[in-house]
Amino acid sequence: MLTLAGFGGLALVACAVAPLVGSTPIDVRRVFDRSVPFADNVHAQIFFLARLPRVLAAALVGCALALSGVVFQALLRNPLASPDTLGVSAGASLGAMLAIALNADVRLAGVPAVPLASFAGSLGALAIVYALASARRRGSSTTVLLLAGVAITALLSAVVRFVQFVADSNQTLQSTRWLMGSLDVGSYPPLVAALVPTAAAAAAMATLPRMLDLVSVGTESAAARGVNVERAERVALISASLATGAAVSLAGPVAFVGIVVPHLVRLIVGAHHRLVLPAAGLFGAAFLVLCDLLARTLMAPVEFPVGVVTAVIGGPFFLWLLFRRR
Amino acid sequence: MNGPHGVRPRRHLPTVLLVVGATGLAVVLMQGWIPSKETAPQTPSPAGPQTQPTRIVSFVPAVTEMLFAMGAGDRVVGVSSYDRFPEAVRRLPAVGGLIDPNVERVLSLRPDLVIVYGTQRELRGQLDRAGINQFQYVHRDLADVTHTIRAVGALLQWHTAADRLASDIEHQLELVRQRVAGRRRPRTLVVFGRETGSLRRIHASGGYGFLHDLIQLAGGEDVLGDVRRESVELSAESVLSRGPEVIVELRYGQPLSFDAIEELRREWSALPGVPAVRNGRVNVMVGDEFVVPGPRVVLAAERLWTRLHR
Amino acid sequence: MLQALDVSFAYSRTDGGAGASAAAAVPGKTGRVVDGVSLRVERGLIVGLLGPNGSGKTTLIRLLAGLLTPQTGEVRLKDQPIARMTRREIARRLALVPQDTQTTFDYTVLDMVLMGRYPHLRTFALESPDDVAIAREALAATGTDTLEYRYFSTLSGGERQRVVIAGALAQASDLMLLDEPTASLDLAYQIEIAGLLRRLSRERGTTIVLSTHDLNLAAGTCDRIALLKHGCLLADGPTAETMTPSMIAQAYGVTADVRFHDQAGHLTVTPLARCH
Numbered sequence: 007m008l009t010l011a012g013f014g015g016l017a018l019v020a021c022a023v024a025p026l027v028g029s030t031p032i033d034v035r036r037v038f039d040r041s042v043p044f045a046d047n048v049h050a051q052i053f054f055l056a057r058l059p060r061v062l063a064a065a066l067v068g069c070a071l072a073l074s075g076v077v078f079q080a081l082l083r084n085p086l087a088s089p090d091t092l093g094v095s096a097g098a099s100l101g102a103m104l105a106i107a108l109n110a111d112v113r114l115a116g117v118p119a120v121p122l123a124s125f126a127g128s129l130g131a132l133a134i135v136y137a138l139a140s141a142r143r144r145g146s147s148t149t150v151l152l153l154a155g156v157a158i159t160a161l162l163s164a165v166v167r168f169v170q171f172v173a174d175s176n177q178t179l180q181s182t183r184w185l186m187g188s189l190d191v192g193s194y195p196p197l198v199a200a201l202v203p204t205a206a207a208a209a210a211m212a213t214l215p216r217m218l219d220l221v222s223v224g225t226e227s228a229a230a231r232g233v234n235v236e237r238a239e240r241v242a243l244i245s246a247s248l249a250t251g252a253a254v255s256l257a258g259p260v261a262f263v264g265i266v267v268p269h270l271v272r273l274i275v276g277a278h279h280r281l282v283l284p285a286a287g288l289f290g291a292a293f294l295v296l297c298d299l300l301a302r303t304l305m306a307p308v309e310f311p312v313g314v315v316t317a318v319i320g321g322p323f324f325l326w327l328l329f330r331r332r
Numbered sequence: 333m334n335g336p337h338g339v340r341p342r343r344h345l346p347t348v349l350l351v352v353g354a355t356g357l358a359v360v361l362m363q364g365w366i367p368s369k370e371t372a373p374q375t376p377s378p379a380g381p382q383t384q385p386t387r388i389v390s391f392v393p394a395v396t397e398m399l400f401a402m403g404a405g406d407r408v409v410g411v412s413s414y415d416r417f418p419e420a421v422r423r424l425p426a427v428g429g430l431i432d433p434n435v436e437r438v439l440s441l442r443p444d445l446v447i448v449y450g451t452q453r454e455l456r457g458q459l460d461r462a463g464i465n466q467f468q469y470v471h472r473d474l475a476d477v478t479h480t481i482r483a484v485g486a487l488l489q490w491h492t493a494a495d496r497l498a499s500d501i502e503h504q505l506e507l508v509r510q511r512v513a514g515r516r517r518p519r520t521l522v523v524f525g526r527e528t529g530s531l532r533r534i535h536a537s538g539g540y541g542f543l544h545d546l547i548q549l550a551g552g553e554d555v556l557g558d559v560r561r562e563s564v565e566l567s568a569e570s571v572l573s574r575g576p577e578v579i580v581e582l583r584y585g586q587p588l589s590f591d592a593i594e595e596l597r598r599e600w601s602a603l604p605g606v607p608a609v610r611n612g613r614v615n616v617m618v619g620d621e622f623v624v625p626g627p628r629v630v631l632a633a634e635r636l637w638t639r640l641h642r
Numbered sequence: 643m644l645q646a647l648d649v650s651f652a653y654s655r656t657d658g659g660a661g662a663s664a665a666a667a668v669p670g671k672t673g674r675v676v677d678g679v680s681l682r683v684e685r686g687l688i689v690g691l692l693g694p695n696g697s698g699k700t701t702l703i704r705l706l707a708g709l710l711t712p713q714t715g716e717v718r719l720k721d722q723p724i725a726r727m728t729r730r731e732i733a734r735r736l737a738l739v740p741q742d743t744q745t746t747f748d749y750t751v752l753d754m755v756l757m758g759r760y761p762h763l764r765t766f767a768l769e770s771p772d773d774v775a776i777a778r779e780a781l782a783a784t785g786t787d788t789l790e791y792r793y794f795s796t797l798s799g800g801e802r803q804r805v806v807i808a809g810a811l812a813q814a815s816d817l818m819l820l821d822e823p824t825a826s827l828d829l830a831y832q833i834e835i836a837g838l839l840r841r842l843s844r845e846r847g848t849t850i851v852l853s854t855h856d857l858n859l860a861a862g863t864c865d866r867i868a869l870l871k872h873g874c875l876l877a878d879g880p881t882a883e884t885m886t887p888s889m890i891a892q893a894y895g896v897t898a899d900v901r902f903h904d905q906a907g908h909l910t911v912t913p914l915a916r917c918h
Contacts, residue, residue: 028569029567029569029570029573030569030570030572030573044605045604045605045610046605047605048572048573048575048605051572051603051604051605052569052572052573055568055572055602055603055605056567056568056569056572057569060567060568060569079746079747080746080747083746084746085746085747105528106527106528109528110528111528111529111592111595113529118527118528118529118530119528119529120527120528120529120530171432174414174585175414176524176525176584176585179525179535180525180526180527180533180535183533183535183565184527184533188532188533190532190533190567190568190569191532192530192531192532192568192602193530193531193602196530213765213766216757216760216763216765219749219753219757220757220760222745222746222747223743223744223745223746223749223754223757224740224743224744226704226709226738226740227738227739227740227743229709229729230707230709230733230736230737230738230740231733231737231757231758231760231761231813232728232729232730232731232732232733232734232760232761233729233760234729272747272748276748276749276750276753277745277747277748277749277753278749278753302567302569307556307559307564307566307570307574308559308561308564308565309565309567309570
């Protein structure tokens with residue numbers, strides 16, 4: 007419980023500090039100075055229009071990816087599983103590529119075409135995976151599902167490259183950049199739009215921890231202990247895919263958070279999912295907020311993709327933790 | 333695994349990993365940071381043509397335009413799949429682009445000169461083996477436009493026309509420069525790409541290259557002038573903190589309807605505090621001349637000038 | 643305690659898993675892996691399910707545990723049809739020990755045993771001190787209390803199996819089904835597990851059903867033996883009556899020498915040759 011509070015504190019501090027730091031120095035007093043009209047207050051505008059949505063997006067995406075990483079690893083009983091494993095990210099990428107290449111210009115409740123198409127793409131991939139998972143009868147190994155995920159990812163990625171190839175050069179630039187991930191969301195509506203499915207997924211996941219413990223040890227013994235394995239697997243698959251789809255459609259693919267944060271957290275809190283799940287959500291949020299802070303300040307005014315930071319910082323840190331224990 | 337003095341090697345592991353990580357990061361940073369300083373631009377192959385090239389394939393739209401503008405358009409037998417101007421190129425066979433050149437089609441056109449990008453290393457090797465002369469094009473700043481025209485003219489033994497064209501362009505650009513001399517230079521941001529429908533992944537011209545030179549020439553002060561890169565990805569924060577007085581958003585490829593242009597301009601109102609947005613000085617300009625550094629740079633400079641000073 | 647009444651089961655063609663391959667290995671006319679089996683497991687006894695590969699032992703265990711639903715017949719647990727009980731209700735009365743347990747993540751031994759308390763807990767409830775006490779008691783009963791804070795993945799095969807049995811005890815201490823509990827263990831651990839099962843039966847009155855390939859283990863452990871072949875029940879009775887050369891020849895197609903071993907204190911089987 008104390009550890010969880012620690013992770014919660016870390017996430018809160020990260021979210022509170024990150025908007026105050028950036029490539030431009032801003033003065034906190036002037037941010038909240040009501041005497042200057044908002045339209046003239048550059049400090050307030052930078053804080054509320056640029057940094058706050060960005061930090062919140064980082065927290066949301068980090069949390070969603072870490073949560074779905076935990077759930078996928080337990081569901082597939084595979085420590086190498088990640089939010090990308092079952093092809094949901096690839097589906098989201100394909101959706102985004104198509105929106106960019108077709109120059110789609112629709113809008114729904116203030117959310118522009120690319121994130122919309124991306125989320126639709128993730129739902130499409132989820133539908134395929136779900137159909138495969140349902141076709142798979144009880145008793146068959148999750149290896150089949152994993153391999154299906156690999157095949158779906160390869161297929162969708164090939165289509166992504168094809169779409170990129172036929173697009174014109176500006177679209178190719180945009181789509182390549184999309185595939186590197188970015189948290190600069192620019193406005194609040196996409197953030198709210200991603201929050202809805204993520205919150206729903208998190209609520210569904212809250213019912214899962216103990217089942218995930220049991221399922222990760224084996225479906226047959228889980229069933230013999232009273233778990234409705236099929237229902238648990240369905241809830242896990244759908245909630246983790248929804249969270250992934252929301253995260254990827256908001257920020258593009260951000261490597262590494264979904265696979266490494268769950269393991270990092272397990273090294274600290276142990277294997278119990280009722281600790282791992284909330285701790286991973288909180289730590290994932292804090293981790294991505296801090297990585298994005300580095301991405302936007304290290305080389306200011308030039309920013310580089312946050313996925314580079316997550317991998318370069320997270321990789322060695324994770325290896326260190328891993329080998330220190332063994 | 334233990335060392336001779338009982339030093340356990342794994343103790344060094346954190347350090348090693350950190351060094352590896354830091355080095356990796358440094359490499360990544362440097363690659364993005366330093367503009368490539370590739371020298372030896374625009375040199376013909378050492379062999380050098382003995383006779384006038386008469387069958388030219390161009391992978392570079394800017395050079396294609398130069399050839400037509402200097403009156404050597406009838407020698408062009410093949411162009412890249414991105415060539416759109418002048419109208420005559422649409423009837424010529426397309427031979428692929430920067431990343432997907434079709435060597436077979438190039439060879440089948442029996443060219444005696446191929447205009448290639450400096451980075452098309454594989455294609456250059458193949459042309460070398462086929463004994464076909466090349467002109468390596470390197471895209472840098474505004475002055476390179478007329479340099480290239482003169483270099484291509486020399487290669488074609490078409491000096492007079494090329495020189496006349498180059499001097500004319502230099503003269504026209506100089507006229508624009510004189511027109512803005514002494515006038516206040518508005519802080520200008522030139523955007524050449526962003527995500528459809530939002531202010532995300534804004535790609536803008538940095539303080540280096542052809543677009544940067546055009547902004548300066550047309551009487552603007554490049555708000556990203558201190559960033560020595562050709563292209564910069566801008567966050568919402570950077571747009572706010574740099575506060576451009578004029579924003580020029582470039583569009584190319586297809587023509588845009590009036591409504592579409594208005595919509596693009598309206599999207600910038602998400603950042604109301606930017607002076608350009610507040611004062612209604614967000615411009616959307618459609619035209620390939622902003623991305624093809626050929627003879628139409630004069631047109632580009634004049635159009636830009638109208639948005640900055642009229 | 644637990645009763646199968648004329649139970650039959652066939653895997654459908656699209657069913658995946660180990661059961662399907664077992665079914666494919668025995669191309670019976672009906673395709674039934676378990677064919678009209680009736681079996682009564684009395685309270686406090688150890689019942690062994692024996693039979694050659696593909697005879698339906700594992701499928702019968704899964705039917706008895708309510709994990710599979712028979713196409714005909716029914717399974718009754720404490721005189722209630724198991725088909726009408728929820729998974730949780732079944733799990734509170736009956737525990738299953740699978741052949742082999744592998745963990746993906748590092749759970750401690752106590753964690754693993756506490757997982758047995760799942761059917762007794764509500765969704766958001768934490769384990770109470772009572773649950774922990776039950777788990778510790780189960781650890782003590784299986785002689786694994788000293789391992790409590792070790793990681794499950796670091797244990798030896800015999801230790802693991804004892805911990806899993808402890809989990810089953812914590813789940814439902816009076817009825818336990820074990821699917822080849824010694825299959826992956828070496829000789830010393832086999833004796834250890836057999837001793838543990840006898841002790842649980844004697845001291846706590848735990849009813850035990852186990853499937854095995856090891857005739858000597860069965861002879862030394864089980865009170866009754868059910869012999870299966872091609873999904874049908876060949877024999878069912880006290881160990882001394884079913885463990886005969888003719889039964890073994892019928893079930894396995896092997897001639898064997900069966901005699902009482904004075905030192906071991908039970909029947910022993912020495913296979914001699916294949917029947918022709």
